[in-house]
Amino acid sequence: MPVSFLPLFGVLLGLIIGSFLATLVLRWPENRSAIGGRSMCDSCGHQLRAGELIPVVSYVLQSGKCRECGAQIAPDHLAIELSAGLIGGLALFVTPGLEGLVGAIFGWLLLTLAALDVKHHWLPDQLTAILAITGLLASIITEYPALLDRLIGGFAGFALLALIGGIYKRIRQREGLGGGDPKMLGAIGCWLGWQMLPLVLLGASAVGIMVVISWKVRGEAVTARSMLPLGSLMAIAAFPIWLYQSAASALFY
Incomplete structure (x- = not known):
């Protein structure tokens, strides 16, 4: 395949993978299989035909609704598909070839964790373990x-957030971090190395500030007990850092 076609291949592959990831995010928290049996409408059980399974296209043609019962298809399904396509395209644009595909896997895993954290405030240990292992x-x-x-990054990322969470709990007498957040930062460290961890936290903080500002603009109450999905914020920061790191390493290494 010509190198110039690789980003397009990444987009198409990402859209297909994104369709599976969206189903996984919807069904896993409900202890339902995302791979068993044929795809079906989650509202009426209608088994989807091939023409109803085309990522993005089917959603648009069906106006975001099931053809059988008219139930609304969750819009985050479309968002995950588009995000996965963008991740695949960017990874193979910055680093064409096998390294780009590996980076896309990093992005797709981050996307899944981010979606689960936003919707359910849940970072599954199985998925963070896969993120860490694939990083190594x-x-x-x-x-x-x-x-x-990478090994130092895995240890340092986990230890840093675990320490911060422990100090916060001792001072405030309540949990300030979810138990999955230190594990996720450690897993990200296994991909980016320990040197990039401060940038991940800085980027996550910047995104978090923008989220809080958007809440305030919409008139939502923001208090000390307002919950921000730190795992999602770190995921949003980590993939662009990988893109920069990969582009830089291609130039200097």
């Missing part, structure tokens, strides 16, 4: 960051 395995394919930096 990625060192076989990509020279930078080095495996040692």
